[in-house]
Amino acid sequence: MEPEEYYRRKERVALFVSLIMASLSMVSLLVAFSYYCYIRNKVSKRSHLQQMGHFQMSFNCVFEGLDNDDNKSGISNSSLQVACEKGLQVFTFKQLNSATSSFSKSNIIGQGAFGSVYRGVLNDGKKVAIKLMDHGGKHGEEEFKMEVELLSRLRSPYLLSLVGHCSDSNHRLLVYEFMINGGLQEHLYPTRGSNVFPSRLDWEARLKIALDAAKGLEYLHEHVNPPVIHRDFKSSNILLDKNFHAKVSDFGLAKRGPEKAGGHVSTRVLGTQGYVAPEYALTGHLTTKSDVYSYGVVLLELLTGRVPVDMKRPQGEGVLVSWSLPKLTDRERVVEIMDPALKGQYSMKEAIQVAAIAAMCVQPEADYRPLMADVVQSLVPLVKPHRSTYAPKSPTTVDSNSKCSDSVLTES
Template sequence: MGWIPCSGNSNTKKKIKKKMKNMKVEDNLSDQIKQAPGTGKSKTSDGSKNGNPDHIAAQTFTFRELATATRNFRTESLLGEGGFGRVHKGRLESTNQVVAIKQLDRNGLQGNREFLVEVLMLSLLHHPNLVNLIGYCADGDQRLLVYEYMPLGSLEDHLHDISPGKKRLDWNTRMKIAAGAARGLEYLHDKANPPVIYRDLKCSNILLGEGYHPKLSDFGLAKLGPVGENTHVSTRVMGTYGYCAPEYAMTGQLTLKSDVYSFGIVLLEIITGRKAIDNSKAAGEQNLVAWARPLFKDRRKFSQMADPMLQGQYPSRGLYQALAVAAMCVQEQANMRPVIADVVTALTYLASQKYDPNAETVQSSRLAPPTPPRTKRGQ
């Protein structure tokens, strides 16, 4: 789905633009808007400059239109609820398009700043593995975001909050989701200019379309990354407990490697079926990384880390390699973590190696368990 040019209530657009200019926040949002990816000195296909920070490539809606789309936000249309507010399924009367409509909770954890950042980021960034923003509503004190509808819900729905009768994710699907999510992150880090730090990567923010195609969503906490000789961005610590990189949690210094750490947590969840933080587990197993680190040191225990719901239906070599990638991503020292492009390369390869349980059974009866290649000393 392509971007929809600005249209709708001009007064609404004036209000949101004025709000952007007048907002006084610690991160100086107006400066970020001027430097945002896709603005500045770049030109459109017709040669004209598109560096106007007031330009928002998303449709505007009135509150009445979105209330009609959701039948007054009735309970039957509710898809979920998060820090931002409630998300409802709706159908736009003007286009008959099915959409997801997120309504800002005025008493919630996130506010106008996050709303504005999300509108800006998703209007300026476009990739097959990022959710499409169709438009927004800023009528009076109402703040709503309108997205494409993702029919399979979130990755969390399929890993942790599994409803009765729902199909469990097989190995091939898990690797496909991991590779796609990594490609979305790679776009933010390597293709956007300046780079964007996502800052809120977690299973509930990875939405799934037809065929389990993953897309990153919820960009309210996103930050423009360091440019030039700067090595990090200093900011207040935000995000979700269990996913924050240790150096960011301790110092507030945010880098692209902070996102890589969060991705490592998500990859571990995909492989193990465990939550980043699970207080229902025994004391030493509540934190996923703390539980996994000792097991990373002994390859004979790798099979203990596979999600029991896989019922042994996974390739041994693929499990070893996926765990190796996760282990590198969650290293405590940020400079020891890989760049996301290398993670994409590894996971794209793993996703291409389709696992066939029947072929694996025949093969394993003739061959010894495969071992990952070892790097020679000095290399």
């Protein structure tokens, strides 16, 4: 064989071997890459399943779904299951029907935008308040979901406790602890219609109630992350137990606040006339300072004994905030706004201090309002530490059949 042909043949063999080696390398790389993708996909799926499991069991993740104003879905079984795991009882409609004597009118203790509230007695003898939600409308459905999910997460001696719930068929019911002395509104504005008339609260009782209510909002704003904005804080949503300790109630309109300080949530305007902060009413921008404004209005009710809006009063006196604000910071004029029923019960020094707190809370500019923690710290020195209960002058008990108002809904 000639040398030239020998070398050509050798080159062809070398080229063929090189091609074979390159092909094998490419196949190896493809196999390795495919195996890598397979392993990564498997690990990713496992991690996702674990996260989903944590989501179903974690209450914080349940809470993530509370903010959707446009949520039109019904109550999810997983949400109620988590709520049950957090200590809430699940009742049947039959049980609650029996507890209220078939929802007898004689057992109605409250009436609101979303339904009636009934006094009830469970099989174990425990007294409860049962809210029967109206069947129609998505707002009632959203309120039910909000209260179940929110109150199964929050625990504070200054918030009304949710005992359990019922979502049997088309019925939606909420079962709360029973507050024997009803709402603050009933005691500030006693009306005829019951066999026993509650007396007006004295000065010390009002200070204690103001402090308890402030602690309730402080917990929502500063001890929950993200904070919770009540959005319908008012005197009828402050309930009183047998010792006249106050608890904040009715969280159906509550909203989860912004993550960062100073931020706001844009939402439709909901609440009760006279209590809604001006910036929220005008723009729909909701912050914890919106609740501070509402608290200031309640503080004015405690000081003056007047309702937030009463257009039957003389000109210029119909709106409580605008009438009282010029007097609140004038030491000489504070006495002009004080409830006549409190005559002789308070020191002017204390009245001036409370008036100053109220004035700060109802400032038109949200940034000038204090934090609820500051309000609490300002009220603590005014409340007598040894006074743990309140016994009003005769008569002493609110009639069990007396009516208390519930949330009123306004929308723009």
